[in-house]
Each structure stands twice: as structure tokens, then as C-alpha cells.
Amino acid sequence: xxxxxxxxxxxxxxxxxxxxxxxxxxxxxxxxxxxxxxxxxxxxxxxxxxxxxxxxxxxxxxxxxxxxxxxxxxxxxxxxxxxxxxxxxxxxxxxxxxxxxxxxxxxxxxxxxxxxxxxxxxxxxxxxxxxxxxxxxxxxxxxxxxxxxxxxxxxxxxxxxxxxxxxxxxxxxxxxxxxxxxxxxxxxxxxxxxxxxxxxxxxxxxxxxxxxxxxxxxxxxxxxxxxxxxxxxxxxxxxxxxxxxxxxxxxxxxxxxxxxxxxxxxxxxxxxxxxxxxxxxxxxxxxxxxxxxxxxxxxxxxxxxxxxxxxxxxxxxxxxxxxxxxxxxxxxxxxxxxxxxxxxxxxxxxxxxxxxxxxxxxxxxxxxxxxxxxxxxxxxxxxxxxxxxxxxxxxxxxxxxxxxxxxxxxxxxxxxx
Numbered sequence: 001x002x003x004x005x006x007x008x009x010x011x012x013x014x015x016x017x018x019x020x021x022x023x024x025x026x027x028x029x030x031x032x033x034x035x036x037x038x039x040x041x042x043x044x045x046x047x048x049x050x051x052x053x054x055x056x057x058x059x060x061x062x063x064x065x066x067x068x069x070x071x072x073x074x075x076x077x078x079x080x081x082x083x084x085x086x087x088x089x090x091x092x093x094x095x096x097x098x099x100x101x102x103x104x105x106x107x108x109x110x111x112x113x114x115x116x117x118x119x120x121x122x123x124x125x126x127x128x129x130x131x132x133x134x135x136x137x138x139x140x141x142x143x144x145x146x147x148x149x150x151x152x153x154x155x156x157x158x159x160x161x162x163x164x165x166x167x168x169x170x171x172x173x174x175x176x177x178x179x180x181x182x183x184x185x186x187x188x189x190x191x192x193x194x195x196x197x198x199x200x201x202x203x204x205x206x207x208x209x210x211x212x213x214x215x216x217x218x219x220x221x222x223x224x225x226x227x228x229x230x231x232x233x234x235x236x237x238x239x240x241x242x243x244x245x246x247x248x249x250x251x252x253x254x255x256x257x258x259x260x261x262x263x264x265x266x267x268x269x270x271x272x273x274x275x276x277x278x279x280x281x282x283x284x285x286x287x288x289x290x291x292x293x294x295x296x297x298x299x300x301x302x303x304x305x306x307x308x309x310x311x312x313x314x315x316x317x318x319x320x321x322x323x324x325x326x327x328x329x330x331x332x333x334x335x336x337x338x339x340x341x342x343x344x345x346x347x348x349x350x351x352x353x354x355x356x357x358x359x360x361x362x363x364x365x366x367x368x369x370x371x372x373x374x375x376x377x378x379x380x381x382x383x384x385x386x387x388x389x390x391x392x393x394x395x396x397x398x399x400x401x402x403x404x405x406x407x408x409x410x411x412x413x414x415x416x417x
Contacts, residue, residue, distance in 0.1 A: 025140045034139035035129040038146055039122055045146075046118040046156050053157055055110055059084060060159045064107030067097045075239035077247040089161065090248040091232040092193025096164055114156050120163050121155040127170035128351040134177050134320040137358060144354045144372065150343070150379045151350055160344040165195035170351070173327060176208065177320040185221045189228035196249065197348050203288045204330025207296050208323060252277075255340035261379060262341040262393065265386040277339050284337040291333065291404070296326050298409045321408075325359055328352040329403055336396045346379045353399075360402035371395055 024030050062082025069080040069087075080087040087094075104113045129142055155163050168191035175184035188205065191198040209218040230237070236244040257268045270276060335341065335349050353375065357368045375395045381388035 025143075026138050028133075028136045028138055031129075031133050031137065031139045031142060034142055035126075035133065038129070038142060039126055042122060042125060042146060043118065046121055046152065047115075049152055050111070050114045050118070050156055053153075055114065056157055058158050058160070060107070060110070060113065063097050063159075063161065064101055067094055067101050068107070070094055070098065071101070075235050076243055077236050077240060078243040080247075086247060088247055088250060088253060089195055090193045090229065091236055091244075092190055093161055093164075093195065095232070096194055097161065110159075113159055117156050117159055117163065120167060121152070124155075124163055124167045124170060124351070127167065127174060130174050131170060131177065131320075131324060132355060134174070135324055135355070136321075137355065141354050141358055145351060148350065148376055150346055150376070154344050154347050158344065160347075161195055162197070162344050162347045165191045165198055166347055166351070167191075168194065169198050169201065173324065176205075176323050176327070179212075179317070181209070181212065181221055182224060185224050186228060189225040192225070193229060193232050196251075197345065200331045200334030200348070201327050202330070203292070203333075204296070204326040204328075207292055207330075208318065208326055211297075212318065255342070257340075258383075259342040260340045260389075261343060261345070261384045262338065262389050264384040264389040265393075271340070280337045280339055284334060287337070287400070288330065288333050291329060295404065295409045296329075321359075324355065325408065328356050328359075332356060332396075332400065332403075336393075336400055341392075343379065343382070356399060356403060359408050360399070360406045361408060362405045363398075363402045367398075371399060 024034060059082075062084040065082035066080050066087040074080055077087060100113060100116065101107050103116065104110070107113075125145065128145060132142055154160055168187050172184045172187035172191060175181075175187060185205075188198065188201070206218075206222075209221055213221070233244055233248065236248075254272060257263075257271050260271065263271050266276075331349055331352060335345075338345075353372060357363060357371060360368075363371070374391055378384075378388045378392040378395070
């Protein structure tokens with residue numbers, strides 16, 4: 001506890017300017033106040049970005065064309081397309097962007113859409129702050145979350161669907177932190193229905209469910225996730241079930257080499273080679289399994305896919321930090337071995353990076369900041385270069401190894417003794 005906090009938190013801080021500054025930056029008791037200040041400042045910043053920086057059309061018109069097809073009565077997913085290609089997102093995307101379609105004069109009022117995405121940005125940041133506050137992160141880590149050009153651009157200058165999926169995901173994480181598992185699974189499935197990248201969190205979620213409930217009581221929670229997908233997709237499943245599943249959940253879709261951020265250091269032919277894709281999938285599964293067995297479970301003992309019963313007593317009540325560490329690491333592993341990362345995909349893990357960096361005490365403070373700065377640099381190089389892609393892989397490897405070597409996994413076990 002800082003001297004300011006000992007003298008009474010905010011009231012004591014007012015009598016000591018330097019102490020107040022330290023309290024505001026370092027003391028977790030100040031995090032809520034810092035969060036409120038950041039959210040107000042971010043509203044002003046985002047409005048300024050909209051007013052000063054030109055909007056760039058990439059996918060918004062395609063989104064509107066795709067949902068307009070549904071408005072016109074087309075429920076066959078193979079017939080729904082925009083000017084950038086066919087509709088490739090699950091049904092939740094259609095419903096969300098139908099809302100945007102009607103709220104923006106049939107998709108024509110771009111400025112109104114941008115201001116609506118300011119709301120999405122603030123909601124995502126607020127949800128992320130709640131996750132950080134629950135795990136006692138210091139205030140300055142929250143400040144880092146706002147120091148990015150690319151993320152502001154993805155939200156209010158590009159209007160991608162990724163931020164909507166991540167908003168629903170972070171709501172799910174908050175619910176998981178508070179042991180609201182059914183509600184969390186509901187929002188998790190909603191997030192998947194907007195964009196499938198959320199499934200990168202699924203190995204971690206499965207681990208947490210098995211750890212908390214055992215095999216048989218995990219099944220109804222997974223069933224809820226599946227039922228949500230069926231209900232949302234029902235109009236399209238009734239029209240053309242194979243077409244809907246193939247388009248909305250196409251795991252083999254080829255990515256465009258033009259937009260890759262992480263694989264510019266290899267040739268286009270190698271980038272498109274299925275053998276590379278299979279190798280990356282194998283590495284993803286292998287590393288996730290290693291973390292499952294030797295890191296996530298290290299504080300609890302072996303956790304099997306077919307574990308019959310949950311852990312008993314105090315072990316069953318996972319802390320917000322444990323839950324967050326497993327989910328965020330699961331997602332990072334998926335990002336590290338992704339077949340391709342496009343620029344808008346940065347939002348898939350950006351808000352988790354400061355948390356993960358501070359969860360790895362093996363990294364010195366300077367290395368933590370340096371790692372985040374280099375990652376931000378890599379995502380802002382357009383078009384990507386072999387150097388920027390190589391640096392991104394290097395940063396991912398350093399962070400993953402730092403998490404593997406982290407004493408935080410073992411310290412959770414010590415807390416339970």
C-alpha cells in the first residue's frame with residue numbers, strides 16, 4: 001500500500017501532489033477513478049478522430065450489401081454477398097449489422113455509423129477495464145490500452161465487425177470472472193456468432209469448465225453454446241443448411257496474401273500451401289496442450305478432458321486472475337500460430353496484451369513496454385514487410401516463452417496452500 005493510500009486514499013492524496021501522482025499511476029485502489037477519466041477522454045479523442053481523419057471504406061459497404069440481401073428475402077447463405085465477396089460470418093453478424101443498417105439510413109449514413117462505433121469502442125474499453133480492475137492491475141496498465149492509433153482506426157475509421165465480437169467476448173470474460181458460467185457461455189456463443197475468431201478462447205474455456213464442473217456438468221454449458229448457434233442460424237439452416245454451415249463456419253478459407261501482417265517473410269506460394277496450414281494447426285494444438293497440462297493445471301493437479309468430477313472445496317472457486325490468465329493465454333496461442341493476421345485482427349488480442357505482459361514477471365519493466373511498442377509498430381506498417389512480420393513473430397515468441405516461464409502459475413498454487 002502506498003503512503004497516500006495509508007493516509008486515506010484520494011482524500012490523503014490531495015494534500016501531497018507527488019503522492020497523489022504515485023497513487024494515480026501505481027495504486028490499484030485508484031484504478032476505478034483512472035478508468036472513468038480515461039473513458040471520458042476517449043470519447044473526446046474518438047470524436048476528434050472522426051472529425052479530423054477521413055473515413056476509409058473497406059468492408060462497410062460489403063456488410064450492408066450482405067444484410068440487404070436478407071432484407072430482400074434471401075436466406076440461402078450461398079446467395080448472400082457484397083462487393084468484397086460472399087458472406088462468410090455466422091448469423092449473429094447478420095442480426096447485428098441489420099441493426100446498423102436500419103440505424104444508418106440503410107447503411108448510407110456513414111457518419112452516424114462512426115459515432116455508433118464510438119459507442120462500441122467505449123463499451124469494449126469499459127468492459128476491458130472491468131476485467132483489469134477485477135485482477136488488481138495498476139492504473140498505468142489501463143493507460144497503455146489507449147495508446148494506439150491502429151485500434152482507434154479499426155473501430156471508428158474502418159467500421160469492422162471484429163470489435164462487436166470482442167465486446168461480447170469481454171462481457172463473457174467478466175461473467176466468467178464472477179462465476180456466472182451459463183451467462184458467460186451465452187455471451188461467448190453470441191460472440192462466436194458474430195465472428196469465429198472468438199473460438200481461439202475455446203480451449204481455455206473448456207479447461208475452466210472441466211476444472212470447475214467436471215465432464216458431465218460441462219456438457220449442458222457447451223450445449224447452451226451450441227443451441228444459441230442453432231437458434232440464431234435457424235432461418236438460414238432451414239433454407240440451405242449445408243450452404244450456411246460451409247459459409248459461416250468455413251475453417252479452410254484461404255486468406256489474401258495482400259493483407260497479411262504476420263507472414264510477409266515467406267513467399268505467396270508457401271503462404272497458400274496447405275502443408276503450412278496443417279503444420280501451424282499442429283503447433284497450435286501442441287502448444288495449447290502443453291499449457292493445459294503443465295501451466296494451466298499446475299495450480300490444481302491433472303485436469304483431464306474426461307474428468308468425472310469438479311475440484312472440491314476452495315479449489316473449485318477460481319480467482320478472476322486464474323480465469324483471465326487461462327482465457328487470454330489460450331487466445332494468444334491461437335494468434336501466434338494463425339495462418340494469417342489481417343490488420344483488423346489486431347483487435348482480437350490487443351486489449352489482452354498489457355495484461356499478459358504484466359502477468360509475466362520474468363520480463364523486466366523496460367522489456368514489457370518495449371514488447372508492446374514493437375508489436376504496435378508491426379501492426380502499423382502498411383504494407384507489411386519481412387522485417388515487420390519477423391519482428392511480430394519474435395515478439396509473440398518472447399511473450400509466449402515469458403508466460404511459460406512465469407512464476408505466476410505456480411504462485412497461484414502457493415496461495416491455495
